[in-house]
Amino acid sequence: MGLSNYDPTEEDYVSNKHEDKIYTSDFPNGKILSVVSDDFQSKEEIIYETGRTQIKATFISQKDQVVELKIQKFEIKAGKLVPASEVRLDTKNLITLTNFLKFITSANLSSVSAGKLSFEDNLELDEDLDKKLKTLVSDEKGKETLIKLFEDGYLTSDLDVPDLIKKGLTKNKIQEKQEKIKEFKKLIEDPNVKEVSDIQNFLKNNPWIFGPEYKNLDFRDAGFSGHPDGRLLRIDGLSDILEVKLPSEELLRADDRERQYISPKLAESLGQLTGYMEYYYSEYSHERDDETGHEILEDRYGKYYKPKGILLIGRRGKELVKNSTSQTISAEPKNLRRLLSYFHWVEVLTYDDLIERAENALNNLIN
Numbered sequence: 001m002g003l004s005n006y007d008p009t010e011e012d013y014v015s016n017k018h019e020d021k022i023y024t025s026d027f028p029n030g031k032i033l034s035v036v037s038d039d040f041q042s043k044e045e046i047i048y049e050t051g052r053t054q055i056k057a058t059f060i061s062q063k064d065q066v067v068e069l070k071i072q073k074f075e076i077k078a079g080k081l082v083p084a085s086e087v088r089l090d091t092k093n094l095i096t097l098t099n100f101l102k103f104i105t106s107a108n109l110s111s112v113s114a115g116k117l118s119f120e121d122n123l124e125l126d127e128d129l130d131k132k133l134k135t136l137v138s139d140e141k142g143k144e145t146l147i148k149l150f151e152d153g154y155l156t157s158d159l160d161v162p163d164l165i166k167k168g169l170t171k172n173k174i175q176e177k178q179e180k181i182k183e184f185k186k187l188i189e190d191p192n193v194k195e196v197s198d199i200q201n202f203l204k205n206n207p208w209i210f211g212p213e214y215k216n217l218d219f220r221d222a223g224f225s226g227h228p229d230g231r232l233l234r235i236d237g238l239s240d241i242l243e244v245k246l247p248s249e250e251l252l253r254a255d256d257r258e259r260q261y262i263s264p265k266l267a268e269s270l271g272q273l274t275g276y277m278e279y280y281y282s283e284y285s286h287e288r289d290d291e292t293g294h295e296i297l298e299d300r301y302g303k304y305y306k307p308k309g310i311l312l313i314g315r316r317g318k319e320l321v322k323n324s325t326s327q328t329i330s331a332e333p334k335n336l337r338r339l340l341s342y343f344h345w346v347e348v349l350t351y352d353d354l355i356e357r358a359e360n361a362l363n364n365l366i367n
Contacts, residue, residue, distance in 0.1 A: 021036075022034070022035050030058065032059070033056070034057075036055075052081070053072070054071075054072045056069070057069050057070075065091070066091075068088060068090055068094070069097075070086060070089075072085075073085045138172070177358075177362055180206055181358055183202075184209070187202060191248070193246070199247075200229060200230070204217050204230070207232065209355075209358045211357060211361065212361065213235055214232045214234055215234070216233040218230065229242055229244040230242040230244070231304065231307075238307070239304040240309070241304065241309055242310045243269060243272060243276070243309070243311050243312070243313075244313075245312065245314070247313075247351045248315070248321060249263075249265045249321070249322070250263040250266070251313065251331040252266070252328070252329050252331050252335055253325070253327040253329060254327055254329045255327065260329065260335060262340075265313075266314070270311065270343065270348075273311050276309065283303075284305055285303070307345075308345050308346070309347070310349060311347070311348045312350075313349075316330055316333075316350050316352045318330045336350075
């Protein structure tokens with residue numbers, strides 16, 4: 001292949017230049033490298049019988065890298081070559097394509113059948129590939145990629161996904177989460193535990209403990225009404241807000257006639273949480289796509305649409321309350337439901353409730 005400077009229009013370049021010959025055009029910060037590909041050898045046949053493909057890469061000298069790849073297709077209209085379609089790949093997508101092509105060239109493709117790719121029985125993983133696969137299955141995005149490959153039929157197995165989990169696909173990850181739950185139990189039993197620096201930090205790093213409907217926990221500004229402790233981002237794109245109180249707080253009381261009512265601390269916390277919810281309900285405004293005018297359906301920029309309020313506070317047993325009184329009673333699930341069923345869109349979770357849910361979710365994967 002030759003190398004020379006050339007800077008005509010793309011149509012002139014494609015119609016007149018030789019296949020597989022590389023040309024360059026300079027610009028202040030780098031070069032454009034171009035090459036034309038075609039199945040025909042004769043220029044006369046090319047111009048009248050088929051289109052051509054021009055592949056152009058932009059090279060930035062200061063970065064010492066190709067920053068964009070453009071693939072331009074041409075077609076014949078009225079005896080002339082004109083642009084038909086193009087694909088542009090930025091650096092990230094170009095790297096993805098490069099890695100994919102490296103995989104294709106190094107793989108054993110003789111066993112490809114009906115769209116399935118399998119490897120020889122004696123395939124051995126080198127150390128680098130082994131590390132990459134382990135990283136893939138331990139990452140949320142990586143797991144999504146694996147599931148997508150199963151759904152698309154590129155990976156086949158006599159086992160279904162739950163069986164794969166039982167066979168150890170995520171065994172280390174499950175054990176890691178079990179250890180995290182033990183760590184959390186130890187944390188909330190510490191009489192000197194701090195609400196923000198201890199509990200909130202743990203929850204921020206382990207949002208999975210709230211259940212499979214949530215994928216992230218972060219902190220946002222609620223405006224003049226104050227700052228809720230956290231925003232739980234749901235898998236459906238919407239959000240719920242979280243208020244965190246200490247595990248030693250009192251939740252329920254009963255009077256001499258055994259009539260039950262919520263404690264002053266729980267009443268105060270519910271008032272605080274509903275204040276945040278009122279802010280979001282009243283301040284929300286519809287966002288619309290600038291081009292289509294359609295409403296944007298996912299929560300963005302902290303403008304949460306009708307969020308549910310979650311209050312994490314206290315323990316079930318009255319003996320665990322730091323400042324209990326003779327009227328303090330246990331916050332058993334039925335007692336809480338009896339008094340809190342009138343609070344719509346508000347969920348009060350004890351720390352025991354939260355741990356119980358997390359443990360049950362892991363048990364469902366194992367058993």
